[in-house]
Amino acid sequence: MNQKINQHIAYLMKEKGVNLIISQAKDSNGFVIPHFILSENDIISSVIAINEMRNFFAYLNKQEIKSFKSIGIVCNYFGVKTFFQLKFENQLKDLELFLLIPTDDDFIEITSEKQAEDYLSGLKQSTILVDEELENVKKMSMEERWNYWMKTLELCTKCYACRAACPMCYCSSCTTECNIPQWIPVPASLHGIFEWHVMRAMHLAGRCTECDECVKVCPANIPLNILNKGLHNKISEAFSSDDSSIKYALNFFQPDEKVDFIK
Amino acid sequence: MEDFEPKLAAFVCNWCTYAGADLTGTSRMKYPSNVRILRFPCTGRIDFMLVMKAFDSGVDGLIVSGCHPNDCHYTSGNFHAQRRWVVFKEVLDIMGFDTRRIFFTWVSAAEGAKWAKVVTDAVEELKKLGPYSEFKKILLKKLQFPLDNKTADREIKTEPVIS
Incomplete structure (x- = not known):
């Protein structure tokens, strides 16, 4: 310094x-x-x-x-x-x-x-690199996307470094440690890894500060920032009517919200 | 795929859709027996991890249903659920999960006919899509170490902050 x-x-x-x-x-x-x-x-x-x-x-x-x-x-x-x-x-x-x-x-x-x-x-964060990666993932077909993630996540050992380094993961008892029921399967299998990453992204949705600390500490270099950025974009697009003082979109709702996929 | 019978689970809220499904039965309307109905206190209780667990237990599709907006027994449970599903669907979409297999609907206690239609349509759609073999593949697959997959050489770039 x-x-x-x-x-x-x-x-x-x-x-x-x-x-x-x-x-x-x-x-x-x-x-x-x-x-x-x-x-x-x-x-x-x-x-x-x-x-x-x-x-x-x-x-x-x-x-x-x-x-x-x-x-x-x-x-x-x-x-x-x-x-x-x-x-x-x-x-x-x-x-x-x-x-x-x-x-x-x-x-x-x-x-x-x-x-x-x-x-x-006074400052603005650059998101060119992650936007590009997100764009590439979104361009793929559903099967390609699934294969891409399965190939990437295969390297994950569920070391939970992404959880340890994340300043937003502060719960004293995490869902991953819960074994009745066993939310995140312990064995080295892809569905456990998949569930962990879905859960991590969901629990950080709307709260993530995009500091990319999870990516920096990941020993398998899994591009978690793609997920974080994707959710950030979705939340700011879907819930754009929220006023800017709301810091956690999932803890709030507008009574006149319409969602097209709910029939 | 003619003789394929999809396994379908339904997460329904106690106050609307469960009563609605009951009405379907008492009014003697027919709907496919592929559906396994699970009753929840409210749609707000339907954790996204429960959806994952359903697919873990080998379902091919899932119906998630509750009270119409503004009809919730607990005033705002379905509004919160609605937001959660928007975000959850996006996570699954980015990860390439087949979100066509999750059917989100609102069915009130009076809409017995709608429930029959929802289930019939879902089963029809699932018969078209076939069994969810892609997800079942990862359920069975054990990872063998060391892996021959070497994608870990991805370079980490930090993004600058522009004033």
Whole structure:
């Protein structure tokens, strides 16, 4: 992180009583990993481009991290988006958060929802790559699409890294752990994998911040962002009459909604 | 496919479609016996995972039915269900699942004739489509390791944020 951010981190720890800063660093292989700063001695200067940065908000859902109460987190655009969504879902109660967003040689500090809203309204996320992939999938016939996904999902080992890394997957008891009934079949079979991915997409529908953290951590490189983006498009198209303050489309309805496939 | 008898499940709501199906019977209307009716408290209770479980247990098609909008016993259960189905259908469509096999309908307690028609049409459609062998294939298939499928070299690109 740049000089100014490091100075500010030192200031936050000394003056504001911040106990923990979740910063980012690179390991010896060049992967971006979290760097936990517990005291001023832990501060390191590392160079990570803003587009390379990851979203470590998943840590904030852990009880042992929550117990620090006053936390700073280094993030980018997606971090702010996640912060906004988690606030809406009442997951950041009793937490004092300082979001630090590095810019060229300065940084932006965000502490409230109002500031986050202002920050987000000024920026636009590029979706060219994922749109292209979604387009390619949608162009296929039904059989081709099924074969494409079955071939891709064959590599999935249900390691649930996508769940662990997702800042929106915070339920303390997940459906995958439920075995009466066994919702997600445990054996290495395609129908269990298929069901897990359908379930993951459905539980994130309308809430996903599209930070692509699930794709980045997937050891099988499964393009989960295609599903996330597809649902995002569908929700904004089908429920376009919703006003923009609604953050979870499936928790809401309009009485005059008409759906053409329900006869 | 002449002698193929499809296995059809129906997830119906207790207050409208279940009563509607009852009316079909008491008014002595005939409909195919392929359907297995499962009663739910409300369409809002029909979790999408239950739909997946139905296909896991080997059905060829599924009817999901409940009260018409504004008729829900619990005021808004069917409105919530309606939104969920829009999203659920999109997931299945993107993944290439055959969504022609899921029939979404509204049948009220007075529409005994409509229920008979819904079931007859569904069975007819399923007879045309045949058994859902594609899904049954993955139910039976065990993955053999190591896999010879090597698609994991897909490159991950991060998208920039434009101001």
